[in-house]
Amino acid sequence: MKKMFSVLLVIVLVAGFGFANGGSEASGGRQYVTIGTGGVTGVYYPTGGAISKMVNQKSDEYNLRVTVESTGGSVYNVNAIMSGDLEFGIVQSDRQFQAYNGTADWDGDPQKKLRAVFSIHPEGVNLLASDESGIYTLEDLRGKVVNLGNPGSGHRGNATQLLEAAGIDPDSDIQAEGLKAAEAAGMLQDGRIDAYFYTVGHPNGSFKEATSGTKKVHFVPLEGPVVDQLVAEYPYYAKSVIPVTSQYPGATNDGDVPSFGVKATFCTSADVPDDVVYAIVKEVFDNFDEFKSLHPAYAILTPEDMLTGLSAPLHPGAEKYFKEVGLIK
Ligand code: GLU
Numbered sequence: 151m152k153k154m155f156s157v158l159l160v161i162v163l164v165a166g167f168g169f170a171n172g173g174s175e176a177s178g179g180r181q182y183v184t185i186g187t188g189g190v191t192g193v194y195y196p197t198g199g200a201i202s203k204m205v206n207q208k209s210d211e212y213n214l215r216v217t218v219e220s221t222g223g224s225v226y227n228v229n230a231i232m233s234g235d236l237e238f239g240i241v242q243s244d245r246q247f248q249a250y251n252g253t254a255d256w257d258g259d260p261q262k263k264l265r266a267v268f269s270i271h272p273e274g275v276n277l278l279a280s281d282e283s284g285i286y287t288l289e290d291l292r293g294k295v296v297n298l299g300n301p302g303s304g305h306r307g308n309a310t311q312l313l314e315a316a317g318i319d320p321d322s323d324i325q326a327e328g329l330k331a332a333e334a335a336g337m338l339q340d341g342r343i344d345a346y347f348y349t350v351g352h353p354n355g356s357f358k359e360a361t362s363g364t365k366k367v368h369f370v371p372l373e374g375p376v377v378d379q380l381v382a383e384y385p386y387y388a389k390s391v392i393p394v395t396s397q398y399p400g401a402t403n404d405g406d407v408p409s410f411g412v413k414a415t416f417c418t419s420a421d422v423p424d425d426v427v428y429a430i431v432k433e434v435f436d437n438f439d440e441f442k443s444l445h446p447a448y449a450i451l452t453p454e455d456m457l458t459g460l461s462a463p464l465h466p467g468a469e470k471y472f473k474e475v476g477l478i479k
Contacts, residue, residue, distance in 0.1 A: 180213045181426055186227040186239035188303070189332040190220050191355035192348075193447050194240040194414065197270060200444035201416070204433040212429040222302030222330070225255050228417070229302075232261050237422050238430075242273060242304035242349060243413040244386040247461040254307060266460035267416040267427060267468045268434070271351040271447040274390045274411035275308045278357060281366040281402055283344035288316045288376065297327040297334045297346035305331070308412075309347035316376045335360035338367060345370070351414060351447035353397040361400035369394055369407040377410050386412050386459070413459035420465070427467025435471065453477060 185201060188194035198218035205216045219236070221227055227239025228249045245255070252260030279285035283294055291313070298320060299306035306328070313320050320326050327343055334346040335356045348356060361367055369392050381387045392398075392407040418427060434441050435453055442448045457477060464472070472478040 180209075180215060181423075182215050182217065183237035183422070183426055184217045184219050186219050186221040186230050186236040188221060188223045188240065188350075189330050189356070191332045191335065191359065192223075193271060193273070193351035193354050193445065194223070195220055196445050197240055197414065197447075200441060200448075201430065201434060203444070204437060204441055205430050208429075208433060212425075214426060214429055216430070222300050224302075224304030225307070226302035228256075228261060228264065231417060231419050232263060234419070234421070237426070238267070238416065238418050240270070241415050241417045242308075243269065243415050243459040243461070244384070245304050245307070246415050246417060247386050248307075250462040261462075263420040264462040265418050265420050265422075265427075265465035265468075266462040267418055267431060267465055268456040269459040270414040270416060270456065271445075271451065272388075272390060272411055273349050273351050273414050274392055274409045275305070275312065275347070275349045275372060276357070276392060276409060277345055277347050277370040277372060278338065278360055278367055278401075279345035279370050280338055280341065281368060282341075285345050285370055286368075287370065288312070288318065288372075290370075291318060291345065292323050293325075294344040295325045295327060295342070297329045297337070297343050299347060300328050300330045303331070304412075305347050305349035308349045312347075312372070312376070312380065315380055331356050335363075339363035339365050341365065349411065352393050353446055357398055361398040363400075366402050367400075368402045369398075369409075371407050372410060373408040381410055386461075388412075415460060417462065418465050422465070422467075424465070424467035424470065427465045428471055431468045431471040435475065435477075 185198040187198035202216035202218050224242045224245040227241050230236040231239050248254040249256045249261040250264050298309040331348045337343045338360050390409050390411045392409050394401050394403045394406050
């Protein structure tokens with residue numbers, strides 16, 4: 151009987167901890183949370199690192215430790231946040247919109263517990279091709295070996311949507327690959343793929359690597375009626391420019407290249423406690439200049455800008471901070 155009581159007590163205590171911390175793990179009162187990012191040659195991974203660095207400097211004050219995980223990307227991150235495997239994730243603004251509203255990957259299954267925290271850097275939809283492939287327009291992709299991105303990535307959806315809008319069937323008109331972005335640069339240089347899509351901020355390690363090898367490569371301009379129609383139809387798309395001249399001088403383009411894109415956003419679940427979200431938001435925004443110095447993709451960020459591009463409701467912990475500093479009413 152006594153033994154049974156102890157077992158029950160342990161169960162109650164463990165369950166209590168889990169509840170009080172909304173899925174984040176607690177040990178000795180300290181909360182441990184994890185941010186899901188993307189591949190190691192993208193911008194999400196260093197972004198997770200930048201956010202965790204800001205907060206972990208004050209670990210003792212907040213009794214909070216933030217760790218970072220490399221993941222498959224946006225779609226994976228949303229699903230892992232919703233299942234409680236991750237407390238936070240970096241998610242493309244279009245995936246945030248689709249997950250919350252129950253479209254695309256979440257068709258008929260809206261993720262109503264998804265919460266927005268803030269948005270971060272802009273991400274372009276980019277298509278990089280080898281010169282020898284002869285790919286200079288979307289039409290040229292027909293019959294070619296094209297990496298759309300790994301399942302779970304955010305860019306796979308952009309690549310598929312763009313091809314379909316251009317009347318190109320990803321299943322039959324091209325030889326579609328599902329490689330991780332971290333592998334794609336080397337595969338392009340080795341001539342094993344002709345081109346790859348990657349929705350990502352600039353500069354990033356993948357394009358640095360792919361544009362500095364011996365094989366000549368270039369960014370394919372994404373413009374014209376197909377892109378115009380996507381930007382007009384979807385609220386999360388905006389036109390953008392790939393900073394080729396300043397960031398990827400090894401590419402054979404003559405200058406910067408037109409494209410379109412989305413924003414990276416920082417997301418969580420309604421189940422994550424307010425004080426955890428508040429601490430993270432406070433550290434990033436109170437020390438904004440330090441945060442901005444951590445990656446060149448943040449150069450253009452302003453605090454006001456980081457509240458745009460969000461479609462899920464703001465998490466109350468973030469809302470509290472933004473109200474305190476007057477960023478929202
Ligand atoms: N946008 C990509 C995705 O959602 C990741 C980009 C990055 O890692 O910077 O999968």
